[in-house]
Amino acid sequence: xxxxxxxxxxxxxxxELWEKSLRDLAVEAALKCFDDAxxxxxxxxxxxxxxxxxxxxxxHLASVVPDYLGQRFTPATRVESxxxxxxxxxxxxxxxxxxxxxxxxxAVGVEKMTDVDGGEATFGLATAADQxxxxxxxxxxxxxxxxxxxxxxxxxxxTIEQLSQVAVKNHYNGSMNPHAQYPFKVTLDQVMNSTxxxxxxxxxxxxxxxxxxxxxxxxPVEKAKALNKPYAVITGIGLATDTIxxxxxxxxxxxxxxxxxxxxxxxxxxxxxxxVDFAEVHDCFxxxxxxxxxxxxxxxxxxGGPAVMDGLTALDGKFPINPSGGLKAKGHPVGATGVAxxxxxxxQLRGESGQRQLKNAGTALTQNMGGSGASSVVHILEARS
Amino acid sequence: MKVPxxxxxxxxxxxxxxxxCKKCGSxxxxxxxxxxxxGTKEFxxxxxxxxxxxxxxTVIRVAPTGFSDLAxxxxxxxxxxxxxxxxxxxxxCDPETLKIGDRVTTQFRRINEEGKTGMIMYGYKFVPDLGx
Ligand SMILES: [Zn+2]
Numbered sequence: 001x002x003x004x005x006x007x008x009x010x011x012x013x014x015x016e017l018w019e020k021s022l023r024d025l026a027v028e029a030a031l032k033c034f035d036d037a038x039x040x041x042x043x044x045x046x047x048x049x050x051x052x053x054x055x056x057x058x059x060h061l062a063s064v065v066p067d068y069l070g071q072r073f074t075p076a077t078r079v080e081s082x083x084x085x086x087x088x089x090x091x092x093x094x095x096x097x098x099x100x101x102x103x104x105x106x107a108v109g110v111e112k113m114t115d116v117d118g119g120e121a122t123f124g125l126a127t128a129a130d131q132x133x134x135x136x137x138x139x140x141x142x143x144x145x146x147x148x149x150x151x152x153x154x155x156x157x158x159t160i161e162q163l164s165q166v167a168v169k170n171h172y173n174g175s176m177n178p179h180a181q182y183p184f185k186v187t188l189d190q191v192m193n194s195t196x197x198x199x200x201x202x203x204x205x206x207x208x209x210x211x212x213x214x215x216x217x218x219x220p221v222e223k224a225k226a227l228n229k230p231y232a233v234i235t236g237i238g239l240a241t242d243t244i245x246x247x248x249x250x251x252x253x254x255x256x257x258x259x260x261x262x263x264x265x266x267x268x269x270x271x272x273x274x275x276v277d278f279a280e281v282h283d284c285f286x287x288x289x290x291x292x293x294x295x296x297x298x299x300x301x302x303x304g305g306p307a308v309m310d311g312l313t314a315l316d317g318k319f320p321i322n323p324s325g326g327l328k329a330k331g332h333p334v335g336a337t338g339v340a341x342x343x344x345x346x347x348q349l350r351g352e353s354g355q356r357q358l359k360n361a362g363t364a365l366t367q368n369m370g371g372s373g374a375s376s377v378v379h380i381l382e383a384r385s
Numbered sequence: 386m387k388v389p390x391x392x393x394x395x396x397x398x399x400x401x402x403x404x405x406c407k408k409c410g411s412x413x414x415x416x417x418x419x420x421x422x423x424g425t426k427e428f429x430x431x432x433x434x435x436x437x438x439x440x441x442x443t444v445i446r447v448a449p450t451g452f453s454d455l456a457x458x459x460x461x462x463x464x465x466x467x468x469x470x471x472x473x474x475x476x477x478c479d480p481e482t483l484k485i486g487d488r489v490t491t492q493f494r495r496i497n498e499e500g501k502t503g504m505i506m507y508g509y510k511f512v513p514d515l516g517x
Pocket of ligand 1: 406407408409410411420421422423424425
């Protein structure tokens with residue numbers, strides 16, 4: 001297998017982008033990625049998108065994206081694994097480059113969620129759960145994570161302050177991210193008194209509905225070396241799946257799928273979590289960040305909440321998590337999220353993150369989740385120059 | 386168009402019919418074609434007791450389409466006495482006072498009204514087990 005490098009990243013400002021279409025978003029992010037990498041054509045394209053059919057009545061993005069990107073006739077593939085579609089697109093592009101099949105592989109993640117109203121968006125997102133056995137009974141996505149939060153609180157004594165501190169931390173980081181949907185700070189008080197969504201989760205424990213896209217360009221490492229500038233290599237990838245329905249898992253207070261995907265990625269990279277400097281993780285709800293910390297081994301099971309309060313995962317902590325602001329502040333255009341996590345990791349590894357630049361950024365871990373923990377993609381990235 | 390989709394779920398939703406593995410005895414709800422415990426493909430149909438205890442739950446304040454008239458409502462995962470876990474609403478209770486570990490039983494209830502076709506869907510909901 002060839003070693004694979006990332007030589008281009010493309011992020012755009014996320015938010016409720018009324019003036020931009022699904023294809024505009026994907027093409028803008030891809031063009032920024034092309035500019036960053038200094039290329040104008042690619043050999044293959046992977047599009048990560050969860051539900052353009054439900055959100056925009058538009059499938060067949062494997063034609064739409066290359067067509068409008070000026071890459072007519074280019075091989076393209078759309079991949080879907082709910083909110084992990086973006087991470088899966090990067091993994092798919094990685095495999096194509098690592099195998100020697102292609103040299104320049106673009107992974108673009110996109111979701112345009114505000115073409116439907118809130119109820120339809122909630123419905124669209126709920127299709128990532130088990131339609132016949134969960135959604136049928138009236139559960140929502142916040143509801144599924146709320147059930148996990150209650151189980152975690154019951155098992156380990158995790159508190160609502162701890163869940164809230166994750167939002168405070170991520171908004172602080174996001175306040176320094178010009179691409180974030182909500183680039184402002186929030187107080188613990190604001191989070192704890194926000195509107196109730198699904199007990200114990202309130203509005204500020206939940207990631208928002210977002211329009212956005214992100215893109216990365218993967219090449220064999222020799223191509224990157226020739227550029228004479230800092231780049232990142234992907235040294236480990238772990239993909240895992242679990243039961244589609246939350247209720248079918250023996251324990252509701254952990255995320256086995258994250259543990260398995262992280263172990264696979266670290267093993268492939270020949271590393272342990274102690275070798276990793278920081279992480280971008282899937283904080284679709286603040287409880288998820290705490291459970292992911294425990295699943296990837298940053299802390300022991302049950303110690304995630306206290307560790308957040310102690311500042312372990314803050315920008316200046318020992319193991320910073322979500323320097324980008326996470327899904328919470330940056331936004332969560334579902335199919336784009338996994339690709340954007342890679343963009344942030346590469347940006348940090350190249351030392352180009354400005355105000356939110358981490359002091360120690362040599363090895364990164366990204367974790368992108370599908371559904372209520374039914375799929376997870378983990379990438380390990382390392383800085384090179 | 387949606388009628389067959391709901392009709393074929395009737396045995397499970399109305400009668401809580403599950404698949405019991407003929408080899409290892411594990412129970413699957415919904416029934417499956419392959420046993421996740423032993424890989425066997427032979428099952429017999431059994432009916433679940435519908436009784437168990439609340440493993441975890443939430444109170445839905447912002448409801449999906451078709452459920453807004455019920456909000457706020459409790460929904461949870463119940464560990465049935467057979468040892469398997471099932472999701473369902475918890476009705477006839479004050480959602481604020483529910484606790485993990487509460488005993489519940491099932492009743493046949495109206496679940497939802499499907500907007501476009503006007504179909505009314507029925508199935509099981511959990512209610513507090515008063516031991517009656
Ligand atoms: Zn069996």
